[in-house]
Amino acid sequence: MTLKAAKDEVYLDLQRHLFKEARMLSAERYDEWLSEILSDDIYYRMDMPQRRFREDKSAVRAPAKTPIFNDDFASLKVRVGRYKTGFVWAENPMNASRHMVSNVEVFETDEQDQFKVYSVVEFHRSRLNSERKRFTVGREDRWVKSENGYQLLERLMTLDDSVVLDSNMNFFL
Amino acid sequence: MENLDDLIDFKTGRQKRLIYSDAEIYDQEMEKIFGRSWLFLAHECQLEKPGDFIRTYMGEDEVLVVRQKDNGLKAFLNTCTHRGNRLCKADHGNSKSFVCNYHGWSFSYNGELTGVPLEEAAYQNNLDKSKFGMIEVAQIASYKGLIFATFDEKAPSLEEYLGDMKWYLDVWLDAMPEGTELIGTAMKVELPVNWKLAVENVSGDGYHLGWAHAGAMTVTAESDIAGLSVGNSDVDNESAISVAGMNGHTVLAALDGKSGYAFYNEYQMAWDYLDQNRATAVERLGEIRGEKMWGSQINFTVFPNLQFLPGLNWFRIYHPKGPGKFEMWTWAMVDKRMSDDLKEMILNNVSRTFGPAGMFDNDDGDNLQAATEQSRGWRTSQMDIYTNMAMGNEHSREGMPGVISEGLVCEQNQRYVYRRWLEMMKADSWSDIPFYNNLEEARATEDK
Numbered sequence: 001m002t003l004k005a006a007k008d009e010v011y012l013d014l015q016r017h018l019f020k021e022a023r024m025l026s027a028e029r030y031d032e033w034l035s036e037i038l039s040d041d042i043y044y045r046m047d048m049p050q051r052r053f054r055e056d057k058s059a060v061r062a063p064a065k066t067p068i069f070n071d072d073f074a075s076l077k078v079r080v081g082r083y084k085t086g087f088v089w090a091e092n093p094m095n096a097s098r099h100m101v102s103n104v105e106v107f108e109t110d111e112q113d114q115f116k117v118y119s120v121v122e123f124h125r126s127r128l129n130s131e132r133k134r135f136t137v138g139r140e141d142r143w144v145k146s147e148n149g150y151q152l153l154e155r156l157m158t159l160d161d162s163v164v165l166d167s168n169m170n171f172f173l
Numbered sequence: 174m175e176n177l178d179d180l181i182d183f184k185t186g187r188q189k190r191l192i193y194s195d196a197e198i199y200d201q202e203m204e205k206i207f208g209r210s211w212l213f214l215a216h217e218c219q220l221e222k223p224g225d226f227i228r229t230y231m232g233e234d235e236v237l238v239v240r241q242k243d244n245g246l247k248a249f250l251n252t253c254t255h256r257g258n259r260l261c262k263a264d265h266g267n268s269k270s271f272v273c274n275y276h277g278w279s280f281s282y283n284g285e286l287t288g289v290p291l292e293e294a295a296y297q298n299n300l301d302k303s304k305f306g307m308i309e310v311a312q313i314a315s316y317k318g319l320i321f322a323t324f325d326e327k328a329p330s331l332e333e334y335l336g337d338m339k340w341y342l343d344v345w346l347d348a349m350p351e352g353t354e355l356i357g358t359a360m361k362v363e364l365p366v367n368w369k370l371a372v373e374n375v376s377g378d379g380y381h382l383g384w385a386h387a388g389a390m391t392v393t394a395e396s397d398i399a400g401l402s403v404g405n406s407d408v409d410n411e412s413a414i415s416v417a418g419m420n421g422h423t424v425l426a427a428l429d430g431k432s433g434y435a436f437y438n439e440y441q442m443a444w445d446y447l448d449q450n451r452a453t454a455v456e457r458l459g460e461i462r463g464e465k466m467w468g469s470q471i472n473f474t475v476f477p478n479l480q481f482l483p484g485l486n487w488f489r490i491y492h493p494k495g496p497g498k499f500e501m502w503t504w505a506m507v508d509k510r511m512s513d514d515l516k517e518m519i520l521n522n523v524s525r526t527f528g529p530a531g532m533f534d535n536d537d538g539d540n541l542q543a544a545t546e547q548s549r550g551w552r553t554s555q556m557d558i559y560t561n562m563a564m565g566n567e568h569s570r571e572g573m574p575g576v577i578s579e580g581l582v583c584e585q586n587q588r589y590v591y592r593r594w595l596e597m598m599k600a601d602s603w604s605d606i607p608f609y610n611n612l613e614e615a616r617a618t619e620d621k
Contacts, residue, residue: 048360048529056266066357066505068530070521078392078438079525082532087388090539128539162264163361163500167538169530 003107006115011106014117014143017150022099022121025172030080033172034073039144039151044071046137046157046173068159068169076172083170090168096126097171109142114153117141121173125166133166135159137173181595183619186561186588190548193367199496206477206597207232211314211321211334213479213490214238214248216504218318218354224267224282230492230500231324236310237261237271238320239282246315248322249284249307260307264358271307280307317346318353319479327603335475337574337610338422342473344466345483348454351509355488357520359502360528366541367548368478368493369594371501373560374537375482375489376423376474377415377586380562385540389532393436393525415583418567418576418615420608421476421593423586427469433484435470436533437522442515450510461572474586476593481506486519487527497545503527503534560584560591569612576612589615596620 006014021037046069071079082088103120118140125133142154157173180189180198192198215227220240227238228251235251237260251260253273260271260280270287272279279288284307289300311326316339321331328334335342346353364371374381383390416424427433430451434443447468455463470484481488488506493499505523507516527534547553562584567576578585600606607618 046530048358050358051262051264053263053266053268056263056268066360066528067521067524068360068528070524075438075525079532081392082388085388085391087391088536089385090536163363164529165363167362167364167366167542168535170535 003116006106006108010115011104014106014115014150015104017143018101018104018117018119021152022101026097026099028083028094028097030083030172034077034080037152038073038076039146039153040073042071042073042076042152043154044069044076044172045155046159049159049162051162068164069157079172088170091170095170098124099173100124111144113145115143115145117143123171123173125171127166135161135166135173139173177595177599178620180598181591183588183592183595186559186564186584187557188560188591190556190558191554192594193370193545193548194496194554196496199493201598202493202594203232205600206594207493209323209325209328209597209603210477211312211323211328211331212477213475214313214320214322216318216353216355216488216506217315217320218509219265220246220320222267224269225265226261226268226282227265228261228263229490229502231310231322232493234324235259236322237307238322241283246313246320247284248310248313250310252308253278254286254305254307278305284309317343319346325603329603329608333608334420335422336420336608338419338424338473338475340462340574341416341424341426341466341471342475344458344462344471345473345481345506348458348463348467349450349508349510350453350457353506354509355504355506356516357505357523359504360524361500361502362529362534362538363494363498363500364538364542365498365545366538367496367545368491368499369590370541370544371491371499371537372474372478372480373587373590374541375472375480376590377417377425377472377560377584379413379415379425379581379583381540382581386533386536389526389536390436393438393532411579413579413581414570415578415580415585416573416575417586417589418612419574419610421590421596423472423474423476423589424575425472425581425586426466427471427581428465430465430468432470433468433482433486436485436526437518439518442518446511446515450508474590476590485523485526487523489527497549560587567612574610576615592619 024033045067047065048068100122101119105118107116109116121137123135138158140156143150144153180192212231214229215238219227223240223242225240229236236248237251238248241247253260255278256275258273258275260273269282270279277290281287286302286305310322311324313322314331316331413427434440454467472482474480478491486506487503489501489503491499491501505520507519563578566578570577596606609615609618
C-alpha cells in the first residue's frame with residue numbers, strides 16, 4: 001500500500017497536537033486529555049509482545065493477542081477516575097514523567113479529514129528513590145479533523161518489552 | 174545459615190524479615206522448595222499438537238514443555254548438553270527439533286540428540302549420542318488440565334501433593350464437563366519483590382483490598398464482595414471463608430455464588446452465564462460448591478507459586494529471580510463452554526484489573542517492593558513482622574476439607590503458607606515433610 005504524505009500544513013498541525021498531548025500527559029492533565037485530545041469514539045490499544053520464531057507457522061493456533069490496554073472512551077474515563085480518587089498511593093508523591101515523541105509521519109487516508117500518524121514514544125519515569133523506568137512504544141494513530149479541531153480516533157501501540165519492567169503502568173502513552 | 178525455627182513461628186504468626194532478603198535463605202528455597210515441589214508448567218490447552226512447546230521456569234531453571242507424538246507431555250531443561258547454551262529462545266510455538274545456536278547440536282522434540290555437526294570428522298564417530306539427550310524433569314503429571322512437574326523423583330504423586338485442595342480446585346477445574354482453558358498469552362511483569370510477599374498477599378490478604386485498592390474499587394466495584402468496603406470502613410465476615418491446612422495450599426472464598434464478577438462493568442453477561450449453568454455445576458459439584466462457591470470470588474493458592482482467581486478469572490505463576498526479584502506471568506482463564514463474547518469480555522477485564530496496566534495490580538507492586546526493601550537493612554532484616562489476625566478462630570466444617578476461619582479479612586492462610594515453607598525448608602527429604610488435610614491432622618503434625 002502506498003501512502004500519500006499529508007500536506008506540510010497538516011503535518012505541522014498534527015505534530016503540534018502530538019507535542020501538546022505529550023506535555024499534557026507528562027503533567028497528568030488527564031481531564032484535558034479526555035476532553036480536548038480524544039474523540040468520543042476513541043479506540044486505545046496496546047498488546048503484550050511475545051518472542052516467537054520467525055519461521056513459526058503455528059500462528060493460526062497461537063493464542064489471540066493479549067491486550068495491556070484495550071480501551072474506549074468510557075473505560076479510559078474509568079482509568080482517569082481512579083487517579084482522581086486520591087487513593088492511588090503509588091502516585092503520591094507524584095512521579096516525574098517525560099513523554100518524548102519523535103519519528104512523526106503523517107499520511108492521508110481514504111476518509112476525508114482523517115489522517116494516519118506514525119510516531120515513536122520514549123517514556124521516562126523517575127520514581128521513588130533512585131528508580132528510572134523507561135518504556136518505548138511505536139504508535140499508529142488515526143486523527144480526525146472536525147469542527148473542534150483535530151481529535152484522536154484510534155491509537156494502536158506496540159510495546160517493545162516482552163516483560164514489563166515497572167511495578168505499574170499508571171500512565172498513558 | 175540462620176536457625177530455621179527462629180525465622181517462622183506458626184503459633185504467633187511471626188516471620189523474621191530476613192526471609193525476604195537473605196541470599197543464603199533464598200538459595201535454600203531453590204533447593205528445598207522449588208527443587209522438590211510440584212510446580213505448575215502450563216495448561217493442557219496451550220499444547221494442542223505434537224511439537225507445540227512453551228518455555229517456562231521451575232525455580233530459576235528454564236524448562237521446555239513439549240507435546241509429544243503420542244500426545245504425552247515431556248519437560249526438559251532448556252539447555253544444550255554440550256556446552257550449556259540455551260536451546261530455545263522463543264516463548265512458545267511449534268517445532269519438531271531444537272537446534273543449539275552455539276555449535277549446531279540438534280535435538281528432536283522427544284529430547285533425543287539427533288544431529289551433531291562434524292560427528293565423523295571431529296568426534297571420529299566416538300560420541301555416544303544416546304547419552305547426551307535433553308535432560309528431563311523427574312516427574313510430570315496433569316490435574317484436570319493443569320500440567321505440573323517436579324525435579325524430585327521421590328516427591329509424592331501430584332494427587333497426594335495437592336491432597337484435599339483438589340476438592341476446592343474442582344470448583345473451577347471441574348464445574349463444567351468441557352473443562353477450562355487459558356486465553357491470550359502470558360502478560361509478564363518483573364517486580365523487585367521477594368516472591369513470598371506476593372504469594373502470601375493473594376493467599377489470604379483480604380485486609381488490603383479496601384485500602385490498597387481503594388482507588389480501583391471506587392471506580393470499578395459494581396457490586397459487593399463479602400461486604401468489603403472502600404477504605405476498610407466495614408466488612409461482613411460471615412459470608413466468606415479462609416481455608417488452609419491442606420499441605421500449604423489455601424483458599425479464600427466468598428460464598429454468595431456470584432461476587433466473582435463484581436469488578437466487571439458488564440457483569441450481567443457473566444451472571445446470565447452463571448444462571449444458565451448453575452444446575453450443571455450443582456449436579457457435578459454438589460450444593461456447597463455448586464451453589465455457594467461456583468461464581469463466587471475465590472483465591473486459590475497451590476504452594477509454592479501458583480495462584481488463580483475464579484471470577485476475576487486471572488491465573489498467575491511467580492518465577493523467582495533472586496531474593497529481591499520475580500517475574501509474574503498472568504493469563505485470563507475461562508470455561509471452554511463460555512461464549513466468545515463472554516471470553517473476550519473476561520480477557521479485557523483481566524487486562525483492565527490485573528494485567529501490567531491493571532487498575533488493581535498497579536496498586537500492589539510498590540507496597541510489596543517497599544516491604545522487600547524494608548527487610549534488607551542491617552536493622553530491619555532482624556525485625557519481625559506478623560500475620561496474627563484472627564488467631565484461634567480455626568475450626569472444621571461438615572463436608573468441607575481443610576482448616577477454616579470466617580471471612581476474607583483474616584490472616585489464617587498466610588500462617589499456613591509460612592508453616593509449609595518452614596516444614597519444607599527444615600526437611601532433608603520428602604519423608605520428613607508432614608501431610609495434613611484437616612484441623613485434626615494439622616494439629617497432630619504441628620511442630621511442638
